[in-house]
Amino acid sequence: MKDFWQNINKPIVALAPMDGYTDSAYRQVVKKIAPDVMCFSEFYSADWLVHSKFLADSVLPHNESEKPLIIQIFWKDPEMFARARQIIERYNIAWIDINMWCPAKKVVKSWHGSGLIINQDTAFKIIETINKATKLPISVKTRLSFDWGEWLYDFAKWLENAWASLITVHWRTAKQAYTWIADFTQIYELKNHLKIPVVCNWDIKNFDDWISKLKNLDGFMIWRWSFWNPWAFLPGNYKPTLWEILDIMEFHAAKLMETKWEKKWSLEVRKHLVLYLRDFPWVKNYRKSMVTVNNLIEVQNVINQIKSDYISSLNLKTFEIE
Numbered sequence: 001m002k003d004f005w006q007n008i009n010k011p012i013v014a015l016a017p018m019d020g021y022t023d024s025a026y027r028q029v030v031k032k033i034a035p036d037v038m039c040f041s042e043f044y045s046a047d048w049l050v051h052s053k054f055l056a057d058s059v060l061p062h063n064e065s066e067k068p069l070i071i072q073i074f075w076k077d078p079e080m081f082a083r084a085r086q087i088i089e090r091y092n093i094a095w096i097d098i099n100m101w102c103p104a105k106k107v108v109k110s111w112h113g114s115g116l117i118i119n120q121d122t123a124f125k126i127i128e129t130i131n132k133a134t135k136l137p138i139s140v141k142t143r144l145s146f147d148w149g150e151w152l153y154d155f156a157k158w159l160e161n162a163w164a165s166l167i168t169v170h171w172r173t174a175k176q177a178y179t180w181i182a183d184f185t186q187i188y189e190l191k192n193h194l195k196i197p198v199v200c201n202w203d204i205k206n207f208d209d210w211i212s213k214l215k216n217l218d219g220f221m222i223w224r225w226s227f228w229n230p231w232a233f234l235p236g237n238y239k240p241t242l243w244e245i246l247d248i249m250e251f252h253a254a255k256l257m258e259t260k261w262e263k264k265w266s267l268e269v270r271k272h273l274v275l276y277l278r279d280f281p282w283v284k285n286y287r288k289s290m291v292t293v294n295n296l297i298e299v300q301n302v303i304n305q306i307k308s309d310y311i312s313s314l315n316l317k318t319f320e321i322e
């Protein structure tokens with residue numbers, strides 16, 4: 001199981017973990033468009049998974065098409081990770097990713113997320129403990145460093161020595177949070193020091209962009225630029241037609257319905273519908289209908305209305321539509 005890495009398609013193209021977005025429905029959307037993408041879940045607290053059967057039963061079941069699925073967890077107590085993996089293993093998950101990434105102040109203060117970059121003894125203990133407890137591969141998503149770039153080399157090497165099987169590096173320090181322009185020089189250099197696969201994250205716009213930046217790396221992880229454009233994972237700077245977008249909107253709404261209770265479904269689907277059409281100036285004409293949908297019939301009604309209003313543009317690529 002731990003040599004799983006040898007058998008996965010390289011270079012790795014990954015959908016980034018994204019709290020509130022990369023749930024089962026969205027992962028199915030991405031896999032329908034680009035079946036080779038490896039999907040990371042949103043992060044879940046190891047403690048919640050252990051103590052809430054309701055949470056585990058609502059977030060861990062997944063569709064066959066999402067495989068191989070990676071579940072990301074965070075916490076700080078190594079034993080809690082080991083207990084969480086027992087629960088995760090029951091759901092036929094491909095591997096477990098540990099969040100040593102999150103820069104939120106309250107997370108760092110309590111030594112979770114990127115707080116583990118400065119609390120390295122605990123970070124290694126977590127990897128060792130969970131590795132002893134499971135056959136599943138363990139990966140880590142982290143940052144260039146907490147504050148100073150030079151920390152990453154030692155930290156990553158130690159993670160490798162503690163038997164982390166893959167590392168994803170977000171090319172910014174925790175202190176830089178969401179600012180800073182991507183420059184991957186240090187990640188390329190890092191890869192020269194490690195045997196395990198290195199996946200790079202931050203500011204990759206689409207498939208062609210990451211191919212041009214890949215060099216010696218094992219793959220890329222994309223979030224922001226893929227979110228309302230899951231076609232970003234396809235080669236050739238692929239642009240969907242209006243028909244393809246509307247089709248995916250309907251698919252996404254239906255998949256969400258299978259996994260979320262009614263009230264949560266309406267709140268989430270409304271956010272997604274508007275996002276898919278955000279680049280069309282005419283979206284404002286449908287916004288009110290989209291942000292008030294309460295069921296799948298209402299989603300289909302808005303989509304059918306757009307289809308009938310733009311019937312001559314349905315097979316045009318997005319950039320060709322006024």
Ligand SMILES: Cc1cc2nc3c(=O)[nH]c(=O)nc-3n(C[C@H](O)[C@H](O)[C@H](O)COP(=O)(O)O)c2cc1C
Binds near residue numbers: 018202223
């Ligand atoms: C609102 C929000 C939620 C996120 N949730 C997670 C998460 O649960 N786990 C994680 O490792 N990263 C999370 N991220 C970070 C993304 O995975 C990714 O590292 C970041 O967006 C940079 O990649 P990009 O430039 O492709 O967007 C989150 C980012 C945002 C903005």
